[in-house]
Amino acid sequence: MLGLMQDWPLLIHRIIDHAAVQHGGRAVVSRSVEGPMHRTTYRDLRARALKVAQRLARDGIGPGDRVATLAWNTWRHLEAWYGITGLGAVYHTVNPRLFEDQIAYIVNHAEDRILLLDLTFVPLVEKLAPRLPAVERYVVLTDAAHMPATALRNAIPYEEWIAEADGDFAWVPLDENAAAGMCYTSGTTGHPKGVVYSHRSNVLHALAVNMADCFGLSSRDIAMPVVPLFHANGWSFAFSAPMAGAGLVLPGAKLDGASIHQLLEEEGVTVTAAVPTVWLGLLQHLEATGAGLSTLKRVVIGGSACPRAMTEKFERAYGVTVSHAWGMTEMSPLGSFCSLKPEVAGLDGEALFDLKTKQGFAPFMVEMVVTDDAGRRLPWDGETFGRLKVRGPAVARAYFRGEGGAILDAEGFFDTGDVATIDPHGYMRITDRAKDVIKSGGEWISSIELENLAVGHPDVAEAAVIGVSHPKWDERPLLVVVPKAGREPTREGLLAFMRGKVAKWWLPDDVVFVEAIPHTATGKIQKTALREQFRDYRLPSSTV
Amino acid sequence: MLGLMQDWPLLIHRIIDHAAVQHGGRAVVSRSVEGPMHRTTYRDLRARALKVAQRLARDGIGPGDRVATLAWNTWRHLEAWYGITGLGAVYHTVNPRLFEDQIAYIVNHAEDRILLLDLTFVPLVEKLAPRLPAVERYVVLTDAAHMPATALRNAIPYEEWIAEADGDFAWVPLDENAAAGMCYTSGTTGHPKGVVYSHRSNVLHALAVNMADCFGLSSRDIAMPVVPLFHANGWSFAFSAPMAGAGLVLPGAKLDGASIHQLLEEEGVTVTAAVPTVWLGLLQHLEATGAGLSTLKRVVIGGSACPRAMTEKFERAYGVTVSHAWGMTEMSPLGSFCSLKPEVAGLDGEALFDLKTKQGFAPFMVEMVVTDDAGRRLPWDGETFGRLKVRGPAVARAYFRGEGGAILDAEGFFDTGDVATIDPHGYMRITDRAKDVIKSGGEWISSIELENLAVGHPDVAEAAVIGVSHPKWDERPLLVVVPKAGREPTREGLLAFMRGKVAKWWLPDDVVFVEAIPHTATGKIQKTALREQFRDYRLPSSTV
Structure with a gap:
């Protein structure tokens, strides 16, 4: 029936x-590539x-x-x-x-x-x-x-x-x-x-992101997607804003702090979204000029991990609510959004900003699990990390022309290639890329957590951690460091700095210093090249 | 492709x-039919x-x-x-x-x-x-x-x-x-x-009502559908609340003002919805007891026209935002919602309450037109009224077992049987049922507007207006009045009261006084019975 x-x-x-x-009659305002506003x-x-x-x-x-x-x-x-x-x-x-x-x-x-x-x-x-x-x-x-x-x-x-x-x-x-x-x-x-x-998939995805715990656009919002339309389906703004009747402000080719700030203020933008780099530029501009944000209520940050200091600055200095979001091109792109469920709505101060470093929880129409390598579901305890897999009507089932072969598991889940934890309230945190995680003695070590820790050292400009083969533990972490100009950090100094901040067995087995770390076109550390570079590297511990 | x-x-x-x-872990709290809370x-x-x-x-x-x-x-x-x-x-x-x-x-x-x-x-x-x-x-x-x-x-x-x-x-x-x-x-x-x-249709409809300009439920809301699940698909709460992660409070069999107020306060309800009768009971209870509404933010009123005084009372005396909504069983049921677009968001005082008497605008996935009897689209000028027709994925295309035959027009629109105006901002106002509108000299007269006017007279308990056949004008309005106990309004007095408040040619040709007006099981005026009762009535003007 x-x-x-x-x-x-x-x-x-x-x-x-x-x-x-x-x-x-709702306005769509653009900075034209030719120059004038349109x-x-x-x-x-x-x-x-x-x-x-x-x-x-x-x-x-x-x-x-x-x-x-x-x-x-x-x-x-x-x-x-x-x-x-x-x-x-x-x-x-x-x-x-x-x-x-x-x-x-x-x-x-x-x-x-x-x-x-x-x-x-x-x-x-x-x-x-x-x-x-x-x-x-x-x-x-x-x-x-x-x-x-x-x-x-x-x-x-x-x-x-x-x-x-x-x-x-x-x-x-x-x-x-x-x-x-x-x-x-x-x-x-x-x-x-x-x-x-x-x-x-585009219509359903726009409906999903327009729910209150995601972007939740209304006809009274003026939305500025700084995230480009060519980046992961433009985070749906082309669809979600007109669907909600929200006004649109389109920044054209100028994404520097001053240009973005001008549009935010002159056009009365209430909600905006972009990658952290853009917000770094805006915050630097605000600090340099002493300007403020008079209409902006919400900023959504995604594309890569949002630094905690950025969230604090927006919220404390400018009274703008920051929401961390996570997604992938394969997910149309939204996979999670860090809004506040009532069970965490009472948090404030450090606890709130801790929560806000997480990537958030899955909206309706995104199913999310973490599994081990054998596909067994792992607990949502906020500590156990595993492969992050997703399912939904706006998640890819295959790539164009079948490239990459079958990409769904037996239950129809797409493996994101990320490694993540999910806490008991459903908040997900990306801890690493699956191919970058270091598998040591059957346990996983997050390369990203070690890198974040290492760049906290005052003498370090950039850091990367890769797994290097080890006769006993399968893999052990190697820390690769670009020192800041004029600084000379030491292996022992760095390891001492990191000790006590992670589990003892997570500590890198060795540290090497390099002049530069290879990057992809989109600015990510190119770990494949790094692994190739250190393919024959023998850890000191290997001989023990 | x-x-x-x-x-x-x-x-x-x-x-x-x-x-x-x-x-x-979100709570679903019910007043059980047996008595205790659950x-x-x-x-x-x-x-x-x-x-x-x-x-x-x-x-x-x-x-x-x-x-x-x-x-x-x-x-x-x-x-x-x-x-x-x-x-x-x-x-x-x-x-x-x-x-x-x-x-x-x-x-x-x-x-x-x-x-x-x-x-x-x-x-x-x-x-x-x-x-x-x-x-x-x-x-x-x-x-x-x-x-x-x-x-x-x-x-x-x-x-x-x-x-x-x-x-x-x-x-x-x-x-x-x-x-x-x-x-x-x-x-x-x-x-x-x-x-x-x-x-x-139920899933899409729940997504539609969860947009910001409709119910817009969030995981921080606690929603109480007083509207029963058996009334027009329960206004979607069974689906929209869990989809949004909102808490639910279910009032069981007790819908009187005191019982509703108790639940609102004890369970921290933030949004609730029901027909005007329920809210009349609540407001009477609040006035009698001097109690207030400490957590409620929004009340949605639908099922029949929301009296302007009710909106004013909720907003002015209790600080609760009222939204008028309109729908039909055939629409799953939501058809329109009276939230504030930016073009009217600056209204206040009388102008705001005027707007709030309208049924609102159609959300995404509801297409709405007004047409004349020949199916020609009528302008959205807030004055021209015509047949209200709707189209969408949660609108009926037929009744069960084909009862009523084909119910869609050539363009796939469902005729709601209502007569309405739509203003230039898209706000719709129901002016009558199509079968109750009085067709006089090729123009339409709203029976509901005349009734609302007549019941404003201090001696009138209830009023109904029906069309009675007329040799020259096809139909002319007859006003049927139930006087208040002990009052004796007159034909001339009533017509004088109405004169100047509607176009002259809208004025009823005659007034008759009755002891009671017939009603349907759901309390609506049964105009078919009334028309039958006055089938042979000859208007005084017929002889002119």
């Missing part, structure tokens, strides 16, 4: 339709998205075709997403911070037929274009007046391109499981792998 | 699973729901079978919903306030195989049982100690019934479009018609 409810598939166009009807509304944005869809159709793009974007957060990028998905095509956000080889690889792997790019990226794309045979047309996200001379194939300024459409177009009917968007993960090894979002 | 996201159907059991895992948690409630499912299966109930409930809001009723739906069976809430004939009709029409009933309803059901041949077993929602002697077929106390299950049971895998629940609408004419909710 079936229910007798209407057939109303969860399609992305319904979000902008709703915003245009119920919140049609103001539009959801109503007008929808009208232009229809032109994008119509124009794409005229260029021969149809359902399932991929359209790449190499673009900052602006109204044009946003309306392009709606135009592309409203036609049944697939937006493919390309991260311009990737290595050139990676960009060429993913554009070709995705078989992007049209590439939309900001002015910023014209030189980059001109260099890459000879290696992108499948791209039929390059659309530069600007108007004719700002269009640079370029030999890019069929290049056209975006404004001219959509001016050829009158907007008399209807969204294309689709199955809600149809592909809507793509984003490649930048792993530390191998080629990037494509995650393919569906209309359904 | 399909998305590559996990197959994770929207099934109701996932809500209680999430609550048990992430908010497992406290449980989402974790324990889920465990008992599994026993319900297991026990139902042992009684031969399977996917698609209907299980009726005649019950107040208590933990047992809630866990029964989860047990029934977790097995793939269908909860069918029966409104005990219906006429006995109607109850017999719907139980037979739904072919309910098992009927769960509160102690309160044993005498009623004993009287009806001979007319309910399909019911195989009656389960009384109590324990052995409170079980009355009864001849009901296979009667068993609920606690004994589920004690025979050990709870070692797994939720049954289902299609998300499978039927989950049923609720019959009590129309003013003809038999009640069955609305059949699906798992998908």
Whole structure:
């Protein structure tokens, strides 16, 4: 027996339709890449998205075709997403911070037929274009007046391109499981792998993040996603804000502290989100200028671990509530959000900031477990750490073209590759990447915890910990340190500094000093390269 | 090209699973029908729901079978919903306030195989049982100690019934479009018609109501649905509260002002919802006792129009925010919610209370239009009124067994049977029922507006306005008045009172005085009976 409810598939166009009807005059304010501020509304944005869809159709793009974007957060990028998905095509956000080889690889792997790019990226794309045979047309996200001379194939300024459409177009009917968007993960090894979002997953994910214990946007919020649309599906702001009728402020290409602060204040932003690096820049700007935050209520920090000092500074000095969030490209991306359940709502001072260093708890539609290597579930005691696995309607079941093979376990869980603890209240803390954890005598040692401890030493600029093979314990930790300029930390001094702060058997067996530690394109420590570098390293303890 | 996201159907059991895992210790507090307060948690409630499912299966109930409930809001009723739906069976809430004939009709029409009933309803059901041949077993929602002697077929106390299950049971895998629940609408004419909710519609609807501009429940809320689970799908609280991790307070059979106030205060309720009658009782109790509301932040009022004085009293005297909501059984039920968009957030005083008399705006996943009789869309100017039609994934597409025929228009909209205006900001106001509106000279006159006006006269106890046929104008309004005891209002006096407060052509052509006006079982004015009564009435103007 079936229910007798209407057939109303969860399609992305319904979000902008709703915003245009119920919140049609709400402002979408952008810092344009050309320079000036630009103001539009959801109503007008929808009208232009229809032109994008119509124009794409005229260029021969149809359902399932991929359209790449190499673009900052602006109204044009946003309306392009709606135009592309409203036609049944697939937006493919390309991260311009990737290595050139990676960009060429993913554009070709995705078989992007049209590439939309900001002015910023014209030189980059001109260099890459000879290696992108499948791209039929390059659309530069600007108007004719700002269009640079370029030999890019069929290049056209975006404004001219959509001016050829009158907007008399209807969204294309689709199955809600149809592909809507793509984003490649930048792993530390191998080629990037494509995650393919569906209309359904994006709509359900936006509903999830709009619940009160996540972003919980309302029509009275003005949201500024500093996190780029090309970073992990833009943390859903393109969908969650218009769904809630929240205003949007899009910062374009300028993500420095002063530029961000100007937008926060001038546009009355109430909630914003980005990686810690951005907030470091903002806080430095505030300290340097003595300025404050007059409208901002909430800042969401994700992408990498949020330093405790940053949370304290925002909350104590500026009265802004900080929420740590965690997710992955494979999770659309939100996996957890650190809001306060009533059982911890009474915490204050140090205990509150301790809690806020955790990545938070899973919202409805994210199931989360920690397991050992054999797949056995581990207890939620806040201490036992294991492989973090997730399940839900906005979690990947495979990568594009089957890369990486089967990625779900027998119960349908996706292994995040992270190692984490979950406490009795459900708050999760990432303790390491699974491949970086050091397996010593059947127990696990967190490389990240040791690194965080080591960088607390006044003479250390950067630290990395890797496992090095050991005849008795399988692996033992090796601490690799870049000293601060002019400082000369010693092995014994560092180990003495760390002693007593972790279990004795966690202490590194040795310390080596280097001039630099290798990094990935996105700034993470490249442990694979480090492990390769120290492949033949023999720990002093190995000979015992 | 399909998305590559996990197959994770929207099934109701996932809500209680999430609550048990992430908010497992959260309290579910009930006033039991037996008398004492009862406290449980989402974790324990889920465990008992599994026993319900297991026990139902042992009684031969399977996917698609209907299980009726005649019950107040208590933990047992809630866990029964989860047990029934977790097995793939269908909860069918029966409104005990219906006429006995109607109850017999719907139980037979739904072919309910098992009927769960509160102690309160044993005498009623004993009287009806001979007319309910399909019911195989009656389960009384109590324990052995409170079980009355009864001849009901296979009667068993609920606690004994589920004690025979050990709870070692797994939720049954289902299609998300499978039927989950049923609720019959009590129309003013003809038999009640069955609305059949699906798992998908209930989950999507709970996500919609949990957005910030609707109920927006958080894990820090304690929600008390005074609205009964048998009234329009219980306004989703059974799903929305555990989905958000909000605590629940269930008032059982006692809905008087003093009992409600006691629960609000003792259990620290932050948000509550019910029909205006309940709040009238609470406000009278507060005035009589001088008591206040120390934890309550929000009260949601729906089911019928919320008197402006009630909103003012709650907000001004008790500091509680009132939100008017509107919906229908056919809409799962929420259709609109009167929260404040930024364009009206600056209103205060009279202007704010004016706005708050409106039914509010449609959330995401509810599309709303007003049309004329020919289906042409009418403007959103706050003045033009027309037929209110809705579309969405939690809106009915048909009634059970096809009763009432095709109920959607060519565009897939469901005609609510209401007449409404929508203002430029999207706020909807119900002005009448479509069948009660008076069609005069091609224009519509709202019977409700005239009635509200007439009852403002100090000598009027109750008033009804119906259309009476007219040779020139097609229909003209007739005002039917019940005078207050000892008062003798006159035709001329009433018309003089109304003159100048509505358009001149809206003024009733005549006034008649009666001792009583007929009502439906749910207390609404029965206009069909009134129209029948005045079928041969000739207006004085007819002879002009």
